[in-house]
Amino acid sequence: MTATHFLRCRSVRDAFFERHLPKLTATGVVEYDSMVATVTLADDAVAGQHRP
Template identity: 55%
Template sequence: MATRGTDGDSDPAELPEAVVDDLLSEDSRRLALSILDERDRAMVVGDLATAVVARQRGIPESTVSDADREIMRDELFTEHIPKLTATGVVEYDSMLGTVELRHRGIVGRGRT
């Protein structure tokens, strides 16, 4: 059985602004949320890591090294995915190794 990061009942619109600001305060986490929102589908964590590194550096995803992908993948797993699943913003499926944005609009609520 897959591990789910949320129960699907939380609504990021109800998250306090301080929590939203905290979620969006870190560049890699904010980029990951933006990418998930743009792609509008679940993504394998490794593919999300590649997309985040590429966006940070302004390079094509195909040019991201395996080492850089793994560093970002580890960062997503240890720092960002736990925080995002705890707030119900994303859902992690451990069977598929995917992460999916559960609620649109969280990035737009962030700091200006």
């Protein structure tokens, strides 16, 4: 893994945690367990609504 690739991955991860995860948890789409750092779909039916 190159340093550039590592920095890009880190940037994407940071953006997800800072911008997207709060919105997804607030709307009930996902559940986040900060103790083990896992993100899970709150309901499979919700996931189906967003797929084409």
